[in-house]
Amino acid sequence: MKTCKRLVLFLAAAVCLWLPLAGCADTTSHSTGVYMLLDTSGTYARELRKAQAILNYLLGTLQPGDSLAVARIDSGSFSEKDIVAKVTFDRRPSASNAQKRAFAQKVDDFVKSVRGSAHTDITGGLLQAVEWLNETGAGRKYILIYSDLEEDLVKGQVRDIPLQLKGFRVVALNVTKLRTDNIDPRRYLNRLDYWRERVEKGGGEFRVINDLERLEKILAD
Numbered sequence: 001m002k003t004c005k006r007l008v009l010f011l012a013a014a015v016c017l018w019l020p021l022a023g024c025a026d027t028t029s030h031s032t033g034v035y036m037l038l039d040t041s042g043t044y045a046r047e048l049r050k051a052q053a054i055l056n057y058l059l060g061t062l063q064p065g066d067s068l069a070v071a072r073i074d075s076g077s078f079s080e081k082d083i084v085a086k087v088t089f090d091r092r093p094s095a096s097n098a099q100k101r102a103f104a105q106k107v108d109d110f111v112k113s114v115r116g117s118a119h120t121d122i123t124g125g126l127l128q129a130v131e132w133l134n135e136t137g138a139g140r141k142y143i144l145i146y147s148d149l150e151e152d153l154v155k156g157q158v159r160d161i162p163l164q165l166k167g168f169r170v171v172a173l174n175v176t177k178l179r180t181d182n183i184d185p186r187r188y189l190n191r192l193d194y195w196r197e198r199v200e201k202g203g204g205e206f207r208v209i210n211d212l213e214r215l216e217k218i219l220a221d
Contacts, residue, residue, distance in 0.1 A: 032219065033067040033138025034058055035129035037122070038084075039147035040072045043176075045116040050174060050212060051146045055107055057215040064089045064096045067136040070107055071125060073147060074117045075154055078124035084110045088136060120152040122195075123159035130164060141168045142219060148176045149191045165204025170195075171218055172208045 036058070038044075038051055055070065062068055069086035071077070085106040089096040126143060133141045149172060153159055172195065181188040192208060199206040209217055 029137055029139035031065045031067065031136075031138045032062060032140045032142070033133045033136045034062065034142045034144065034219075035069045035071065035133050036144040037071055037073050037077075037125045037129065037146065039120060039122075039145075040074065040114055041117045041120045041152065044147065045114055047146075047174065047176070048111045048114060052107065052111060053212065054144070054146070054173065054215060054218070055104065057218070059100045059104060061219065062089060064091045064093060067133075067138055068103065069129075069132055070103075070110075071128065072110075072114070072117070073120055073122055073125045073145075075119035075121060076124055076157070077121040078127050080128070082125070082128070083132070086132070119154050120147070120150060121154070121157065121159065122147060122149065122151045123161065123163075124157075126163060126170075127161070130168065133168070140219075140221075143168060143170045144173055144218065145170065145195075146173045148178055149195055150178065163198055163202035163204070165199055165202035168199075168204040170199045170204050170206050172206070173210075173218075174212060175208055175210055 036051075036055065038048060040048070058068060065088070067086075067088040069083055071083045074082050085103050087099050087103050089099055122145065125145075129143045133143070151159075172192070175188075175192065177188050196206045209215075
């Protein structure tokens with residue numbers, strides 16, 4: 001009888017030990033998602049060749065299972081039609097490499113044929129980026145904004161919308177100073193403060209990288 005009781009106690013203890021371990025299964029996504037917004041208004045249309053260097057870095061860094069999209073900032077950017085290219089890289093390295101080559105070609109064709117937009121809807125682009133990155137299920141989500149951050153909306157367009165950016169890192173790249181910034185540098189600083197405040201108010205992280213020689217900082221935690 002004593003032997004039976006010991007056996008029961010042993011099995012109960014084993015179950016108690018196993019259950020917590022089973023509950024600790026790691027279901028966290030470790031993939032990375034990057035959505036890069038390209039300003040195509042005014043002089044920025046001529047800056048896109050520099051943006052391709054950033055894209056090449058991303059293509060060389062992202063791994064199978066990661067996701068990448070490039071979209072233009074247009075007059076009304078909350079639209080899938082402004083996505084130039086998008087992909088989730090295949091788990092097989094050979095297929096993933098083929099996807100990267102096709103992706104780079106799509107962006108190159110876009111840069112060669114791009115026409116400047118009349119307005120700059122950055123908020124719409126951010127909303128579209130959030131939607132797409134959430135759909136990918138990526139664990140680490142980055143939105144890159146290649147722009148001077150000067151938003152110029154179509155009359156009547158509503159963009160006074162709270163951004164939902166918890167878990168997102170927003171990186172402003174190559175924030176060129178405008179001619180008017182030379183007259184009053186506060187205009188440049190105010191643009192940075194405006195977007196930092198909007199991003200952080202939405203729960204996201206915001207940083208600026210203007211030195212394109214330090215691309216490794218883009219995906220830094």
